[in-house]
Amino acid sequence: MRGERTVTSPFPGCSAHSGKMAGARAAIVCGALTAALLSPVVLAFVEDLDDKFKDNRMDDVWLVDFYAPWCGYCKKLEPIWYEVGAELKNSGSPVRVGKMDATAYSGVASEFGVRGYPTIKLLKGELAYNYKGPRTKDDIIEFANRVAGPAVRSLPSRQMFEHVQKRHDVLFVYVGGESLLKEKYIDVASELIVYTYFFSASEDVLPEPLTLPELPSVVVFKDGTYFTYDEYEDGSLSSWVNRERFQGYLQIDGFTLYELGETGKLVAIAVIDDKDPTEESARLKSLIQKVSSEYRDDFNRDFQFGHMNGSDYINSLIMGEVSVPSIIILNTSNEQYFLPSEPVESLEQLILFIRSVLDGTAQAYGGDGVFQRIKRVAYDARSTVMSVFRSSPLLGCFLFGLPLGVISLMCYGICMAESDDGAEDMEMMKREGLTDEEEEEEEEEERRHQTAKLERPGEEDEEEEEEGDEEVEEKSPVEKKLD
Template sequence: PNRFYAPWCGYCKKLEPVWHDVGAELKSSGSPVRVGKMDATAYSGMASEFGVRGYPTIKLLKGDLAYNYKGPRTKDDIVEFANRVAGPAVRALPSKQMFEHMMKRHDVLFVYVGGESPLKEKYNDVASELIVYTYFFSASEEVFPESVTLPELPAVVVFKDGGYFTYDGECCVAMDFQFGHMDGNDYINSLIMGEVSVPSVIILNTSNEQYFLPSEPIETMEQLVQFINGVLNGSAQAYGGDGVIQRIKRVAFDARSTIMSVFRSSPLLGCFLFGLPLGVISLMCYGICTAESDDGSDDIDALKREGLTDEEEEEEEDRQCAAELEGPEEGENEEDDAGEKDPEEKKTD
């Protein structure tokens, strides 16, 4: 298997010693599986090609297929996953002893019974895809206990809780609901962008991404049936969906989740990654808003404070020039007038 990690991821650092033990265990057991790791931030193109969206991500590469590991991050669980996926998708049960041994080891046992058929081809395809979750086997009808009777062959039989069930394709297609269970609520919380209490029941509509929650805790079979009937007849309130608003909420929720995971794993790195750009942008905005303009408004304001504008200043200069030009002429006229008056004044005298 290969582990995609990020240097700043706290979960990746916790997994490091476990990952080292996984490699040592597989090597000592002679397993053909090779263990490696890759910095997804340095090789982002490779990480994007394999669909890595979170850290750490564990994938086992087998041929053209890449299997995701989503189980507990312990040495034994990861080693068991690697050995299961690396082997054949469908394992044979040649004897009753082998069948009984596998029944003791596994809580759920999927077994194909019969020869070559279209059902076997589909079974093999499903096993190749779902081998990450459980084992798949094939056997003849003779290896089963006498209490196991099959109506027809080929058949797919599931052994669970001391009983067995035969696959019925028509019944599966006709079902309105498929039932499952999940440990914890982390995945559901991220799916509905909210929080679901544990334990709880939720119904998901995979066609339009809507979900339904009971109005009150379900404690009896009658309450569960009533809740399911409410979803079927449309009386139960639907949440979520795939509309534009929900998509915008999804983008915001994913961004918030990413930021919160960074701060939880490394607060100092989170402050640096998000605080520094915000600080630079804030300084740029402050500089733009407080920048002084060069349109001459400051000079006009200064002149206004002095009581003069550009036009008034020009008019004042024109008046001064006119006064200078008119000054000598007026002086000459006064002298001429004085010269003319002198003879008369003399006569009068």
């Protein structure tokens, strides 16, 4: 039931699976106008990088935007990127901000694993971290400051611990002194710092009611309580951190769902409409919340719970229609989804549905088979075409009408050529049906006719008319005797 594929990324970008064409064109215009209004001082905080950057980058921490000049989403990011550069510079951050034309320096971009545009990377020594969050100034700056700092931050006092806990919904803390577990923790932090912060503290820094079964320990604080890592029950530390880096219950959007795909968990979602709240929506949402809290020990390893506002994103994933409100379970690793066989009226029914998905008895829909991939291509193509026509009918007619017209002319030319070839073939077949003697007589007759035409050019039409009359008017026997 688990595959290696992840759900389609919701981040727009220019690549083999680029975003909608109309949106890209609009982004180019919007980005160009905004960039033109930026002051030269703001522009100066972002450095234009070339192929020499690869050799000179090791002494600094760099936040780099790899872009393509023709990419609409790159144009849309451009003014935001200049704001990021100015903000980091003014705040005293050690992070230097740059941008590189990945089409002009494709060799450098390829070495950094750039496959689409725009690609944002933070380069820190030998390490390169990909940014996968929303392309807003605040989110990018928060990512840069988190990744640029130490992988594990120290909490020297209880006041600092309480301050940090208020700022983070999920908080990972290593408690204890030097140990093999701490070395593993630092390695995991270096790998997963793109997603969350990691801290360390001594036992006396923790709140007084909190007691740990043993030291050293790795603890995650979330959902109003805490959970301790157990190597025997939880597997590798990296896997455990990856599973626990979200709250037990979330409001899920496209970005969150994409990140949840990397945890390997199934996602149980109450699809509701916040703009039109109903009792049924509130009831389904409440059921999902109860399962996430009261059945954590049963399902936390395999399920993530939450709700999503509206069904548009879900519909695009399953290439179908989901009613609102309803409950759906997504397997983001292989693009399967599960729907209850009957309306969920109670907590017990929801538990049975979740267990049936877990043990493989529930009906699975979708998937990543060949048929589904073909269906996905057709669905994406149709969605793109419809989006273009909705946003700009004239542009849609030009983009799709012109190629269809050219193809129609080509087909017409091919058909006419085949018709001419058919006439020539009929003539050849007619000739092939004659015997050698008949063919020689026909050629001799043709030569005599041509000679006569040359000798009597003026009488040609008259002779042809007379010959025609002789063929059409057949004489009677009496007329032949008189002649």
